Amino acid sequence: MVVTIFRALDDETRRLVLDELASRDGQTLFEICSTLATRHGLSLTRQAISQHLGVLEEAGLVMTERRGRSKFHYFNPAPLAEITRRWPIPERTDP
Amino acid sequence: MVVTIFRALDDETRRLVLDELASRDGQTLFEICSTLATRHGLSLTRQAISQHLGVLEEAGLVMTERRGRSKFHYFNPAPLAEITRRWPIPERTDP
């Protein structure tokens, strides 16, 4: 199944994962689990987070790098440009 | 239920509706139905499109204006700024 960035972004947990990686890049699965738990009160299984990371990776929003038995995750905002390319966002939002 | 812009964008039909309104603003429900059918081969019920428009309106991506028995729909890209505000998009995407 093809995962679009729109599907990937349509989940608050995945958005929090992106926030986490944006603030501290290169975290492992277990690190993301613990930071999500302590900073956002998320009580999710490791597998749940793993699946979320899989979706984000398929969408190209997260890049990974294996070293030994660890897998490091990096936030890649580049695919988000598809949104602004499709619907240009006005500079200012003054009502 | 609260409809976020992320949920609203996570549907190709809704994205096509936004494209349609972006290219020709102020269309009615029936106009959107026919243009989607002719230009994208979408064979959906009027109610389906109506529900999509409802979701887009709840998310603030579509503004409406009633005149008589017609309801005109306008694309409002302003809420999309939430995305770039949360995750700044790099200017260029040269690899």
Added chain:
DNA sequence: ACCATAGGCAAGCGACGGCTTGCCTATCAA
């Protein structure tokens, strides 16, 4: 070799989303 650590695979369940169907309301024209 042994065991703990870091992660993956797959099945199953509950809930929600998209779409249809059927019927109803409101506005305009004759």
Added chain:
DNA sequence: TTGATAGGCAAGCCGTCGCTTGCCTATGGT
């Protein structure tokens, strides 16, 4: 007033998503 046009409400079906549970693989330390 009658009928046609533009749209709304609500129930129901089916597929998909998020999450858990259980088990398996692989790397590193001692």
